[in-house]
Amino acid sequence: MPLRTTVATDDGMSVSYDGAGPQIRVEDLYLPVDFEMSWSGVHGGPDLYMRFAVGDGIPRCREVRVTSPDGGREIRTSDTKSIRIDNFIKAACVLAAEHWIDTEGGVTTTVTTNREADAAEALGTITRARKDSRRRVTDDLLRTTAEVYREHADANPTKAVAEHFKVKHRTAGDYVKAARDKGFLGAALKGKAGEK
Secondary structure, X not given: OXXXXXXXXOOOEEEEEEOOOOEEEEOOEEEEOEEEEEEOOOOOOOEEEEEEEEEOOEEEEEEEEEEOOOOOOOOOXXXXXXXXXXXXXXXXXXXXXXXXXXXXXXXXXXXXXXXXXXXXXXHHHHHHHHHHHHOOOOHHHHHHHHHHHHHOOOOOHHHHHHHHHOOOHHHHHHHHHHHHHOOOOOOOEOOEOOOO
16 A cells, blocks of 8 residues: 655645555665656746656656646746756655665665755765766776776776766776776776786
């Protein structure tokens, strides 16, 4: 049976989801597979509703509705222009996120928190996940990965790849692995950077 969970902010935004439903891990966060955000209009303005879904570790907007409540003013062009979808995705994810604590014996422990530090960390995680989703891993990207890696083979080449593409070290490691899998880089050397 679904267990509806709702988290609200002081300014009228609320995020709701099935609290007993499946969750997807995004780095050290867990997000509901599906969740929605609603925000009642301020000063008689329109109401906003958005539905989100998480797939491949990336939260995405799947629906946007703007409605004018009875007795409220009509919906204006400026109302729709002011909807910054990326900002709402991030804000909704921060409210819905559970933070990973530990996994032991196949059981994962998470916690919901309203600490500012945890909210900032969640915001950073979601920002990275969405940014990384926009970079397609192409053969050209993997060739460049191999070139950068070789140029810095003597001094932390994966870090150099991360700095070149402005991505996390983990993502750079994925690029290096993919470059090896595609044959742009030779097999790894045991216990040190480089290639065979």
